[in-house]
Amino acid sequence: MDFAILGSLRVRGAEGPLRLNAKQRAVLSALLLHPNVALSTERLVAAVWDAPPSSAVANLQTYVSQLRRALRGSSLDLRRESSGYICEVTPDRLDLLAFEDAVRRARRARQAGERETAARAHAAAVSLWRGSPAEDARLGMAMAPRIAELEEQLVEARSDWMDVRLELGEEDLVAELRTLVAAHPLRERLWAQLMLALQKSGRRSEALDAFRQARAVLRAELGIEPGRELAGLHAALLAGDPVPAPARSAPAFRAPLCQLPAGTSDFVGRQAELDVLLAAARARPDRMSPPIVVVSGLPGVGKTTLTVHAAHLLRADYPDGQVFLRLGRDAAGPRSPGDLVGELLRSLGVDGTLIPGPLEERARLLRQRLADLAVLIVLDDAQDATQVRHLLPGTARCCVLLTSRSRMPALEGVTRLPLELPGEDDARLLLERVAGGARFGAAPEATGALLRACGMLPLAIRVAGARLAIRPSWPVREFASRLEDRRLDELIVGGLDVRGTFSESYAALPEPARRAFRLLGLADLESIAEWSAAALHGGPALEADAALETLVISGLLDTGEVDGAGQPRYRLHDLLRVYAGERAQAEDAPEEQRAALARHVTECLRRIRAATRELPIPTAPPYPEAEATAGVGVAWLAAERRTLIHSVQVALDLGMAEEAAELAHHLSAYLNLEGFLDDVERLQRLVIAAAPGERIALRAELLLAGVPLSRGAYGNASAHFGRLLRDFQRIGDAHGAAYALINLAACHHGAGLWEQGLDAANRAIAMMEELGDSSGVDYAAIWPIWIHMELGRYGEAMRLCQERLAKAGDDPRVRGDLLRALGTVRYMRGDVAEAVRCYRESLVLSEAIGDRVAVSKVLRRLGEAVGALGGFEEAVDALGRARSLFRECGDELGEALATYALGEVRLRQGRAGEALGLLGTVRERLGTDGPPVWRARVLRELGRAHAELGERERAAAAWRESIELFESGPERARVEAYLAG
Known part of the structure; x- marks a missing residue:
């Protein structure tokens, strides 16, 4: 044996016996007492020290490293596991494993009737013991149970060996048995074996005396009489009857048993x-x-x-x-x-x-x-x-x-x-097998709704299927509708009860975890981050964290997901969330519920103020700037979008209308940036309906009117902003009026009403400067630049652009917008290479701050300019990226304009057929309500494509229609020249 632990520790390395210090011997002994089993660091520390020093873990790592070096090349593999350490060794190298293996062979041989083989195996097993396990290692008291267990195995093995030797008729066992009885006087089996050995040796009176001694010891030490085996042997000796054979240590049952519940006949998937x-x-x-x-x-x-x-x-x-x-x-x-x-x-x-x-x-x-x-x-x-x-x-x-x-x-x-939830196919198959599948094929949508109402939870699906099976004529759609309204009330049949199953799990939780569970149900969020849970909890963050951990360990809360902001997120299953909400309503006082939700709304507001500091202002006056908060930004807003949208409705339900309005305002800055315009519209309508005053309602309407402006519906937006301008002037809100005016200027620009737009923009800039709103000035000052470009006043546009760039400082968002405008001016003047340089710089700034809207716009301009220089491959790539981003942001007009630019590139390449297809698609998308200036430009380029293809009449028709849409300016003159040529 290379390693021996059944007595003093013996270790043989690659070059012979090893000498180890006391702590090394203790660590190795603890591991060899548990061969091939991973021992946690905590258990190893307890095995080596009764009172561990503060450096115990570091010391342990040192001892293990020393042992690895000492044992290098030996037959033992000592390595680190995720939870601790393990030493792997085979039975032929460690006496403990050899002992266990020999005992197993001996018992199997005895059961097979091979007594001589069993006796030899037992003898080999017992001979491996040289004393108490690890007797020379200084082990902590934590190892005492393991050592006692091994010594118990030795006694049992000796007793089994004695049985075999008695069955074989071996003599001279009395002295050995007297030694064993003296060492273990409370073991009735050893007394019985001693009595049998004495009787077989013809010493009946000594056997009866042994019984009297055993009875006295048991009564004195334990207060009990000898058991049936010992008493029966005594009775047989007294009567002179044949003594029974020694009881075997084999298991009490002989035939195999099976207690498994019946398998489920409708088991599917998995x-x-x-x-x-x-x-x-x-x-x-x-x-x-x-x-x-x-x-x-x-x-x-x-x-x-x-x-x-x-x-x-x-x-x-x-x-x-x-x-x-x-x-x-x-x-x-x-x-x-x-x-x-x-x-x-x-x-x-x-x-x-x-x-x-x-x-x-x-x-x-x-x-x-x-x-x-x-x-x-x-x-x-x-x-x-x-x-x-x-x-x-x-x-x-x-x-x-x-x-x-x-x-x-x-x-x-x-x-x-x-075990995760099953996929929809497996869930549907389970439902069909429980309920009978004929009706589900005819109602696929209702079946899908039913499965979603069950949250794909197999127990809920089984209950729903059982209820449908009871009522075969019940329409699936009707039951699915009832499930949507009365989830847990409907999910009960016979002994199956989803709410009851949840109740058992809930009852097993400690109270802090139960409260956390109820608060999660009260919040009614699909997923929640730790900060949200802490806000609902209201106490120390560590207490909330501990409660969440308990819920995760209990299987009621799912984690493992990390969102784009690096936050762990927790999820309650849909039905568990319903149940948690029920418990909150039943157990928590209304004022406690309100306080928890109000804390969460307040924390949402605090964080979103900080998260939107660097975003472009929405189309309404800003709130006072908030302090920066670590960990919140665009990625955080993306991760918490649903939570923040939900918090607006919660704030309104709590009567916190002003907080709801501010939440919706800040959130709209992000939602506009990412193209979630439907969300902007829905939130602002909620705020308007509940606004406590006209001023708040009108400012929310500014954000609402910004939705059609972002979608290029300039006519609708213009009418809305015009009305708002008058309303703000009526109530004396100059700040609101300034924003209505600048947004009106943006509408005029998009609609081609450039002189009106320039007048409105200049008035808005003056108002913003008087109000001291620097962000508003930055937002307003870009529009005169674009409008002067449309009017062909490139010198004035460039002057304004350079003037604003000198004042912009290091603000990447403002600089990015101005550089895009400057690039466009230079492109219009024919300085295309300089335009490309401006666009590239603008793109770097926009990408650095994650402004997808700005990135999509500058990519469109960059593709247009690079294509004009003959860089067709780069142009197509840039325009492809722009189209994808516009599509992701829900900007249909932007996507159409990027497609228009791609049509221009194809014309430059001499691929007029492809250009015609692209420009035709853009014309269809713009329809008759699109911005007139862009409809005119599309018609102009369509005319060029037809002309390239030799279709002169179609070209002329397109150019004539284009001229009607261009009111004046250099672009109209350009089309007139095409038509004349």
């Missing part, structure tokens, strides 16, 4: 999960420890169904029996480990009167009973690792399948199989 489970649980001769598989997931997801199905498929692998044990709560709470071990022992045929009281002794007896058997143990609905640990076998021929809401993170050496 093939991938089933494959993983079976692969992990199959019996294999090379295993060093029992396979343990933890199937986890939320209540009702089908953990038990899958596990029982797999257990039936595994029966042939575990022919000595399959045991099923429910570990869930009873009326008094979680079932105790002691009771569970006792139930498992009785399942294995152990007489209840022989089951010891202490938990450790029960667990030791269980491991002994299972030592040489191939038994499959299914532990259903485990609460935590503490409840499970003492139920686990110690030998590799057994297997444990364990279901739990928790992933059992504290349980070592297990295969974890988290």
Whole structure:
């Protein structure tokens, strides 16, 4: 043996025996006492120190490193595992494993009637012991139970060996047995063996005296009479009857048993999960420890169904029996480990009167009973690792399948199989098998709605299917509609009750976690970040975090998702969220509910103020600038968009109308940037309907009117902004009037009413300067530049642009917009190379701040200019990116203009046919309501494409129509020249 632990520690390295210091010996001894099993760092520290120093973990790492170097080249593999350390070694290299292997061979041989083989194997096993395990290692008290367990195995092995030798008629066993009895006077089996040995040696009176001694010891020490075996042997000796054969240590049951519940005949899907489970649980001769598989997931997801199905498929692998044990709560709470071990022992045929009281002794007896058997143990609905640990076998021929809401993170050496919701196809198949599938094919939409109302939860689907099966004429659509309105009230039939299943899980939680669960239901959010949970909680952040962790461990809250802002996100299943909301309404006072939601609204507002500081202002006067807050920005806004939208409605429900208006204002800055215009419109309509005053309502209308402006519906937007200008002037809100005016200027620009737009823009700039609104000035000052360009006043446009750039400082957003405008002026003047330089600089700035709207616009301009220089490949790439971004942002006009630019590029390439197709598409998209100036430009380029193709009449018709739309200016003159030529 290279390694010996059954006595003093002996270690042989590649070059002979190794000398180790005291701590190295302690660490190696602890690992060798648990060969091929990962020991956590905490357990190793406890094994080495009773009172660990503060540097214990660092010291432990040092000792392990030293041992690795010392053992390099030996037959032992010492390595780091995720939870701690493991030493892997084969039975022929470690005396402990050789002992266990010899005992197993001996017992199998005896059961087969091969007594001589059994005696030799027992002798080999016992001969490996040289003293107490690791007797020269300074181990902590944490190792005492393991050492006691091994010494118990030695006593049992000696007793088994004595039985075999008695059966073989071996003589001269009395002295050896007297030594064993003296060492273990409370073991009735040893007394019985001593009596048998004395009787076989013709010493009947000494045998009777041995019984009297045993009875006296048992009465004095334990207050009990000898058991049936010892009393029966005494009675036989007194009567002179033949003495019974020694009792064997084999398991009490002989025939295989199966306690598995019946498998589900309508089991569907889960093939991938089933494959993983079976692969992990199959019996294999090379295993060093029992396979343990933890199937986890939320209540009702089908953990038990899958596990029982797999257990039936595994029966042939575990022919000595399959045991099923429910570990869930009873009326008094979680079932105790002691009771569970006792139930498992009785399942294995152990007489209840022989089951010891202490938990450790029960667990030791269980491991002994299972030592040489191939038994499959299914532990259903485990609460935590503490409840499970003492139920686990110690030998590799057994297997444990364990279901739990928790992933059992504290349980070592297990295969974890988290069970997710099934896909829609499997969910539909389950519904069809439970209810009968004829009606679902005829109502696919209603079936989909029903499955969504069930949240794809297998238990809920099974209940819904059972209810439909009871009423075969009930329309699927009607039941789906009822489910939408009365979720949990409808999901109950017979003994299946979704709400009841959730209630069991909820009752098992400690109160802080129950409160957190209720608050999550009250918030009614699809997913939630830690800051949201902390705001709802209202106490220290660590308390909220601990409650969330408890919910995750309990399987009621799902995590694992990290959003784009790097925040972990937590999700309640749809039906759990409904149940949590019910519990909140039932258990929390209305004022407590209101306070929690108000805290959340306030925190949303605090964060969104900071997150939108650097965004372009929306089309309404800004609120006072907020302080910067770490971790919030565009990525945070993207991650929390749904939460923030929801908070507006919550604020309104709470009567916090001013907070709702400010939330919607800041949120609109982001929503406009990303093209979520429908959300902007919906939020502002909510605010307008509940606004506490006309001023707030009118400012919300400014944001609402910005939606058609962003969509290029300039006529509708212009009418709305014109009315708002008059209303702001009426109530004396100069700031609101200034924003109405500048947005009116933007509408005039888009509609081609350039002189009116220039007048409105200049008036708005003056008002913004008088109000001291620098952001408003930046927003307003860009429009005269664009309008002068449309009027062909390129020198004035360039002067204004350069003037604004000199005042813009380092603001990347303002500089990016001005550089795009400057590039356009230079392009119009024919300085295309300089235009490209401006566009590239603008693109860098816009991409750096993540402004997708600005990026899409500058890409359109860049593609146009690069195409004019003959860089067709780059132009097509830039315009393709622009079209995609416009599409993502919901900007149909922007996408049409990028397509127009691509048509221009194709004309420059001499590909008039492709250009004609692209420009025709743009004309259709603009229709008759699109901006006149752009409709005119499209017609102009269509005329050029027709002319290139030799279609002179069609070209002329397009140019004539274009002239009618161009009121005046250089572009009209250009088309007139085309027509004349």
